[in-house]
Amino acid sequence: MTTKVRKGQWPGNLERLEFSRRFRNAFVDPAFRSEDVAIGKLETIAWDAYLDGRKAPITQKAGPGYADPKYELSVEWLETRERLEQAQKAWADPKTKTRALVVCGSPRNDGTCPGEISKTFRLAGLASEVLAEEKIEVDFLDLSLLTSDYGRHIHPCKACVSTAMPLCHWPCSCYPNHALNQVNDWMSEIYERWVAAHAIVIVTPTHWYSTSSPLKLMIDRLVCADGGNPDPTSTHGKDPAKAKAIELAGWSYPKHLERRAYGLMVHGDVAGIEGARRALSDWLDWMGLVDAGDQARLDRYIGYYEPYATSHDTLDGDVAVQEETRNVARAVARVTRALRAGELAAETADLPRPRTK
Numbered sequence: 196m197t198t199k200v201r202k203g204q205w206p207g208n209l210e211r212l213e214f215s216r217r218f219r220n221a222f223v224d225p226a227f228r229s230e231d232v233a234i235g236k237l238e239t240i241a242w243d244a245y246l247d248g249r250k251a252p253i254t255q256k257a258g259p260g261y262a263d264p265k266y267e268l269s270v271e272w273l274e275t276r277e278r279l280e281q282a283q284k285a286w287a288d289p290k291t292k293t294r295a296l297v298v299c300g301s302p303r304n305d306g307t308c309p310g311e312i313s314k315t316f317r318l319a320g321l322a323s324e325v326l327a328e329e330k331i332e333v334d335f336l337d338l339s340l341l342t343s344d345y346g347r348h349i350h351p352c353k354a355c356v357s358t359a360m361p362l363c364h365w366p367c368s369c370y371p372n373h374a375l376n377q378v379n380d381w382m383s384e385i386y387e388r389w390v391a392a393h394a395i396v397i398v399t400p401t402h403w404y405s406t407s408s409p410l411k412l413m414i415d416r417l418v419c420a421d422g423g424n425p426d427p428t429s430t431h432g433k434d435p436a437k438a439k440a441i442e443l444a445g446w447s448y449p450k451h452l453e454r455r456a457y458g459l460m461v462h463g464d465v466a467g468i469e470g471a472r473r474a475l476s477d478w479l480d481w482m483g484l485v486d487a488g489d490q491a492r493l494d495r496y497i498g499y500y501e502p503y504a505t506s507h508d509t510l511d512g513d514v515a516v517q518e519e520t521r522n523v524a525r526a527v528a529r530v531t532r533a534l535r536a537g538e539l540a541a542e543t544a545d546l547p548r549p550r551t552k
Contacts, residue, residue: 244374263431276366299313300400301315363418396524405471486530493519
């Protein structure tokens with residue numbers, strides 16, 4: 196079977212004046228006016244890089260172990276790949292301390308516009324405390340830093356997988372893209388933190404019947420963990436025709452994050468918590484993670500149809516939801532211990548899958 200690569204959507208490069216306008220938007224502050232000449236020189240360099248498509252300006256030959264050892268790979272990607280390999284080795288070593296990644300999915304904190312911490316942060320803190328009491332090393336990933344940190348980004352997924360699975364590299368090679376100023380991508384660090392974790396606990400608010408936008412950005416960029424290609428030289432970077440041919444010849448869809456336990460706490464105030472919790476559970480199940488039981492998959496309203504202004508006070512008084520959140524962490528701790536000890540039954544693990552995707 197063969198298939199062709201479809202074209203015709205991209206509008207083409209920006210005009211020079213529009214590129215200049217966007218470039219200089221980073222220097223609107225009058226304090227930059229004394230350096231307008233220098234900014235102009237930088238703009239000329241950036242324009243040249245943009246036209247030339249210098250996505251990865253610093254590369255080196257892939258070397259042994261890759262399909263094409265002479266192919267030039269991004270040094271930044273190679274560094275991320277090395278960290279992931281080391282993290283996976285530590286994860287698999289039974290002598291390493293059990294590690295849990297606790298994800299705070301709210302975009303708000305008191306260092307940015309709201310001026311107040313989130314209920315999500317408080318609930319994630321409760322889960323972290325229990326895990327620490329269980330002698331589990333806690334890695335706290337606060338996604339609200341996307342809104343309060345300078346220059347921190349999770350760039351959107353480009354859905355390379357929808358062209359062909361081998362085009363979706365593990366870890367993601369879409370970013371950084373220096374030609375488009377798509378830099379400071381947090382995912383290169385976040386991938387390592389997921390790989391190193393034996394357990395994942397996600398706490399998220401419900402925003403418009405779904406998860407928060409920072410959490411969704413991270414979720415989409417984790418698509419490469421489910422079937423992603425660890426060898427970009429096999430597709431010569433982002434060559435869609437090569438990737439299609441590889442997938443059609445047979446692809447194994449490796450699950451790079453399987454066998455990690457997970458727990459969820461989804462909260463809201465009006466609607467959507469159950470659908471968001473189900474979607475998260477389905478996603479994590481699909482990737483091969485192991486749920487820690489019904490008490491680890493929690494959705495709760497905090498202050499149902501009550502004013503936003505008093506929601507923290509409502510959480511203060513809702514002792515039950517606090518304890519239920521602690522139970523999410525307790526369940527995850529138990530299942531993680533069983534997983535690492537090889538004591539968790541997995542009767543269906545070896546059943547043949549009629550669909551490999």
